[in-house]
Amino acid sequence: MKIAMTGSTGRVGSRLLPRLRDQGHDVRTLTTRLADTAAVKELLDGVDAVVHAAAALRTSTDFEGVNVHGTRTLAELSAKVPQFVHISTNLVYPNGLGRPAVETDPTGPDPAFGDYPRTKALGEQAVLDTRAAAVLRLAFVYGDDDPHLEESLRWASTWPAHQRLHMVHHVDVAQAIEKVLGAGAEGIFNIADDSPVTALELHLLNGLPPGEAVQQDFDPWNGIVSTEHVQRELGFRPRYPSALSASVAGVL
Template sequence: MLAAGEPTRLLVRNDNIDLPTDIAVADLRDEAAVRKSLIGITAIVHIASSFRAWSPQELTDTDIAGTEMLANAALDAGITKFVYTSTNLVYDGCDYGRPATEDDPVGTDLFGYPSAKAEAERRLRTLHQTRGLDLRIVRLPFVYGDGDPHVTDAVRLVADWPAHQRMTTGHHADVGQALLRALRAEGIAGRTYNLSDDAPMTIFEIFQLHGIELPERAESADRSVEARPWLHTVSTARIRRELGFRPLYPTVASAAEAGAL
């Protein structure tokens, strides 16, 4: 957004950020500080999450209650345009016999993080219907990019997955352009968009490209994924058709070749 010349205010938990933009310091659990930070704002791109802590209470306080409070505070301040970053993991455990679409029901037995995202989506849709929130939801894949510790962190998160399991991915640059497209588009209030690059890769290939060695897991190597070949894959037909999204990095391999890891 800064590179595009968008006037931007960052709402952050601390001010040790060296960027040429307006900085507001607040925790999403501090309603008074959040409301103060919204003065003069015309739209919100909400990417905050208690992603790494994964504490049930922190997810409830930040991802669910904090998101709902932010949206209500925005509406009270006359701000209606609200882009929310959710996750493709809301489809976790579901197998639709094809890539998941935005109209498919989400999983009912989700673990903490996607469960919190699914509940936040539900509450935001209620505000869209009852208070006119101009909501745009973008469901992110496994995100990676230059220097992102997310990839290293994921070794423990996918420890029980077979190395030949495919996973949808998206580079930082493509997440950025997708959120900008969702922000700028007209007439899409209430719409949800899956985001992914063009070709899911196996966990083994993704970690190999990042120079990360997966632990040996003989039991998972024998696990077949052929019975559920569409697991963890999503359709991006809607975001391509309605927002004109095309990935700058169609695969993790293309990002590696471009030196963008």
Template sequence: MSTLLLTGATGLVGSRLLPRLVADGHDCRVLVRREQPLPDGATAVLGDLDDPTTLRAATEGVAAVVHLAALFRTDDEAAIWRANLDGTRHLLDAVTAHAPAARFVMASTGNVYDHDQARPGQEDDSCHPTAAYPASKVAAEALLRESGLTWSVLRLPFVYGEGDGHLASMPTLAERFGLHPAHTYSVAHHRDVAAAVRLALTGALDGRIANLADDAPVTVYDMARLAGSPIDGSAEPLAHPWAGRMDSSLLRSLGFRPAVPTIWDAAAQGIL
């Protein structure tokens, strides 16, 4: 049984991923700031990415790291940079010191791609995000690539499913960010985030950045409708039609196939 460190285990993605990693047979260490209930097979290790002196116990001797911890929906840009860049730097330093042979899988975001792109974002596109969250993730990706560790990056789309509340938040997000109802996003179900992480842990993605997305992007209008809170449509022209869209053909070429091909399949199965 291999020992794996998971950060961000209490977040939207991590709380769904952790039980699956345990079920796969991993001995999971979970980095937490305070004691809290975890699934059987997971062990809490107290530590904080803000404090490098606390990370030895979490990282020592692990075979793999899945780094999900991130900060994004806040107006405190300095906090975003501390969490996403400095926190990643501290974790990389600890892994380099205490588990240099570990495979390091980091979650990033499809928001790194430029909003005015002329097609779905591809992994080798030059990215120049201006918002703190995607900019900090691009910088963290660069730290990982230069770390000397065995690494891979999964750029995640809009993740949903299993009653996580993310889909239900779409009407509020649409209002807050002024999203056009026809704006279309790449999406993925939690089951497929887990499948992509499993693939990365085999080494199939070593040294690569890979986009994750299901078979069919979906509009803001349809997401709100599926969430049970319809929003008004619009016939106004859509600016930046490719923003939020990712090309996932690289990941597919490496063996990934979505278990939940579309959000409509998730609705039919009752797993939204």
């Protein structure tokens, strides 16, 4: 399959690109910004699918430009491309559901998380309003020496030991995309492992003693998602069902 990919130098994209190629796909990447319409049109010429992994995440001052307007432009320009896979985040879900989030829940990102989830939710809607697509809402991605695992302690260090973080390994991100492409799937899919990791386990995985909890009141379901839909529809089964299993396998 010929694939046009954005975000190939990011944390997700840089680990996804070689795996897509190992799967036998012919992948071309965008080396300029999404605002470069001519380059985007050239990228899309003659491809079978788009994998949109580009995003403004941390230090960018152009969250709207990249995550919303750039995404909408890409969706519009790819109207003749048969498949479109949009990489999003489980942070688009609201707090207070009292259960794991499912794909039919409305978006409502917690303002405390800032512009990233807010604009990712808007970007999702921009795609779905424009064309048929598969939207993958990823849990907290880790593995392959990604510094995300260490960075999780920036906030988890204040959590009670039993508060949980839902995660997904880079291997399973690639697996999910392969299943979507193979099935020609459309719609929204939560992509996560089977067993969210606790704050205590995050410390142990980072080789550190548990922190002293500061945050006592928390929603035990915040950030936890159901993967029943992707498992039933696409047969997705995480290769690493938990961060602990990934640690044992030596792929953190």
